[in-house]
Amino acid sequence: MTEITNIHSHRLPSQSTTRLESIRSNGHADPATQDTRTGTSRTDQVELSDHSRYLNQLRTQDIRQDAVQGVRAQIDTGAYLTDARIDGSLDELALDLGITG
Numbered sequence: 430m431t432e433i434t435n436i437h438s439h440r441l442p443s444q445s446t447t448r449l450e451s452i453r454s455n456g457h458a459d460p461a462t463q464d465t466r467t468g469t470s471r472t473d474q475v476e477l478s479d480h481s482r483y484l485n486q487l488r489t490q491d492i493r494q495d496a497v498q499g500v501r502a503q504i505d506t507g508a509y510l511t512d513a514r515i516d517g518s519l520d521e522l523a524l525d526l527g528i529t530g
Contacts, residue, residue: 503509523529 500509
């Protein structure tokens, strides 16, 4: 148990403590920080991929519940998977993969 109590005695360097207090007071960190090793200023950045933008766009689109319920009902009755629908899906997949028949 003494190891656990020693955790409280550990102190952060004063620079880290000041940074934590700044974050607590204004709710966010200053994006420009000083690199203590080189003395140069650096800025944190986030870059989003095209894939992540696409996923975000999909998440924000409205879902047509009536269409979803209609497809679910067709699946439940076995009417959704027809030969024509499967052939059409396979044709689209072949196009996406660059396979020509």
